[in-house]
Amino acid sequence: MNEEFERKQATEWLVRSAQAVAERPESRVNQTVLKSALDCYRDVFAVSVSPAHTSPIPIGLRELGRNVQGYQEYENIIDGTVLVLIPGSTFQMGSPIGVGDDDEHPQHEVTLSPYMIAKHEVTWSQYGKFCAATNRNLPQRPRWNPYDTHPVVNVSWTDAKAYCAWAGLALLTEAQWELAARGGKQFEYGTADGKISHELANYYGDGTRYPNTSPVGSYPANPYGIFDLSGNVWEWCEDGYWPYKVGPATDPIGAVNTERRVLRGGSWYFNPVRLRSAIRSWSVPDHQDYYVGFRVARAPF
Numbered sequence: 001m002n003e004e005f006e007r008k009q010a011t012e013w014l015v016r017s018a019q020a021v022a023e024r025p026e027s028r029v030n031q032t033v034l035k036s037a038l039d040c041y042r043d044v045f046a047v048s049v050s051p052a053h054t055s056p057i058p059i060g061l062r063e064l065g066r067n068v069q070g071y072q073e074y075e076n077i078i079d080g081t082v083l084v085l086i087p088g089s090t091f092q093m094g095s096p097i098g099v100g101d102d103d104e105h106p107q108h109e110v111t112l113s114p115y116m117i118a119k120h121e122v123t124w125s126q127y128g129k130f131c132a133a134t135n136r137n138l139p140q141r142p143r144w145n146p147y148d149t150h151p152v153v154n155v156s157w158t159d160a161k162a163y164c165a166w167a168g169l170a171l172l173t174e175a176q177w178e179l180a181a182r183g184g185k186q187f188e189y190g191t192a193d194g195k196i197s198h199e200l201a202n203y204y205g206d207g208t209r210y211p212n213t214s215p216v217g218s219y220p221a222n223p224y225g226i227f228d229l230s231g232n233v234w235e236w237c238e239d240g241y242w243p244y245k246v247g248p249a250t251d252p253i254g255a256v257n258t259e260r261r262v263l264r265g266g267s268w269y270f271n272p273v274r275l276r277s278a279i280r281s282w283s284v285p286d287h288q289d290y291y292v293g294f295r296v297a298r299a300p301f
């Protein structure tokens with residue numbers, strides 16, 4: 001058996017095995033077959049192999065095709081989250097001199113590796129499945145008794161991390177969140193066209209379409225096909241809150257072991273200025289509020 005043939009055969013087996021696990025991640029048989037394939041052909045490849053690097057469809061995901069904006073989408077099988085693949089990109093993070101709050105400066109160039117971001121904020125329906133699967137109590141229901149399609153609220157950063165661990169996902173870094181909100185066009189707001197109005201996002205004030213949270217996806221998608229980045233609920237990010245550094249950065253992440261965790265995007269209870277793409281807020285990891293939820297991501301994959 002020549003080396004090229006063996007490599008091709010190994011790749012095909014690994015891909016088939018990885019797809020079988022993706023389709024039925026709960027199957028011990030599938031998991032065993034994949035591990036066997038990896039062990040058997042480990043020596044064939046020049047570098048070590050893992051399911052994430054050998055399958056065209058990462059483990060635990062189902063391919064959905066491209067959205068109308070042209071970006072590849074996947075479904076995370078465990079929790080049903082639809083993820084949009086954002087290509088590696090470079091953008092200007094923060095605000096130029098004379099614009100925004102002090103902590104939006106210095107504006108600096110950031111380059112990010114490809115990542116997947118949830119199309120929607122995590123809903124009550126999804127969070128309910130997580131609670132049922134892990135024997136956790138549901139968060140306190142707000143007074144407006146949201147439907148299951150509304151974003152979950154009254155969840156802490158710690159709660160959001162537990163959800164991610166269950167779903168095999170992650171929180172966005174602050175930089176990943178801002179790139180998505182910028183829409184690939186350096187948008188001032190994370191909306192369909194970078195502007196702000198009650199037709200584009202859910203925020204506080206006369207003319208709002210919803211008195212509280214709105215069902216996710218009630219406003220137009222942004223250029224990546226992502227909804228509600230600006231408004232509806234604030235979104236927990238992975239990062240600790242930290243001053244921006246001068247100069248370019250690649251895949252940056254804020255402070256670790258911090259008591260301040262970043263929140264992005266504003267919410268139904270805030271004025272539109274708080275919905276700007278560059279706005280930064282924070283709270284302590286165990287804080288829960290009726291205008292704070294989260295969005296999930298997957299990276300690396």
Ligand SMILES: [Ca+2]
Pocket residue numbers: 121228229230231232233234235265266
């Ligand atoms: Ca939001």
